[in-house]
Amino acid sequence: MTSSAAARGHEVRQRLLTAAVELIPERGWTAVSTRILAERAGVTPSVVHYHFPSLSALLNEAVVGLMRRALAELDALLDTARTPVDAVDAILASVDQYTGADPTSLLTVEAYLAATRDERLREQIGDVVEVFQQRFGRWLGERGVPAPDETAAVLVAAVDGLLLHRGLGTGPDAGPVVTVLRRLVSESTAKEEHGCE
Template sequence: MTGRTNVDRGREVRARLVAAAQELIGELGWNGVSTRILAERAEVRPGLVHYHFESLQALLRQAAIEAMGPLLTDAAQLLGAADPADAVEAMLADIDRYTGTDPASLLFIEAYIAATRDPVLREQMYDLVAAFRAAITAALVSKDHPDAETTAVLIMAVIDGFILHKGLDPQLSAARLVPLLRRLTETENGADR
């Protein structure tokens, strides 16, 4: 049986720090996370935060991007497997599991706010969002949508806004948005089905 290497231990500490940061961003807000609190949550010495990351902000950025990336990638994969209108409906149905006050929603909201003041985070988030918007646009173009790019921007704005509004009114349901977004995403080819 082989023991864990320093590299293995380093990866484990980094993963614990990222997971703790993801939790704390939603609980305390972006600016409420300190090195001390983060180290306590991750059960590591405070010095390890700066050993593994150049700064607390770099760690918070990494935590946000690691949380957001897979969610957007999974949503984008829906677009390749279905008609765009069906894919948007499936995305909205999936969003209903978020309350707007759950940890994932709060992490997204906090990251969006932080990105308005942090140009590095803004660029990293832009890359994720641009890739997702490109996937929506490509799906709409593949169905000959007459205004694919503008519609993709609108879909993303509705999804983001819906998460914000769910935090204020948890009774909101994506089902109410589906008919409107379906009309926006359908093309003549899709409407003929």
């Protein structure tokens, strides 16, 4: 009986998190209320506060969970890439699905804006990005890319910036971006191999 209640509780939590991920891009972070969220999830508003200490805690968990999953997918790409250039190609190919107007892009923009006002959310998003950057930096270092941690930070920031600019309708075509970012990892590797500064 207890495991059945736990399973139902888990299922309700997941419905609430899913509803948050749907509503944030539709309405905007600040327009998601407990009532609207509960209605979307098919529960009463009191259930929201039973499962989460606050509405902001629920929204934060939903967004950070989505970001973790997205970066885990990028992390998995590193396991299949043979070279730094392959990794750049794979990462940029994986973000082609994000137009800037799709729900995930809008959710990310909303989360970044909310993080400017919510220190806990800012820390959580920062931790997710930092974990991926560190893993990417180690991966680049193992393949001879000089200043691998800094290079990983620049590559991650460039991809992030590309996605944010797409939302403004000003993002460059992927072709030139791929060329520039490939050059970043291939020239630095070539310089190291030839002992150049």
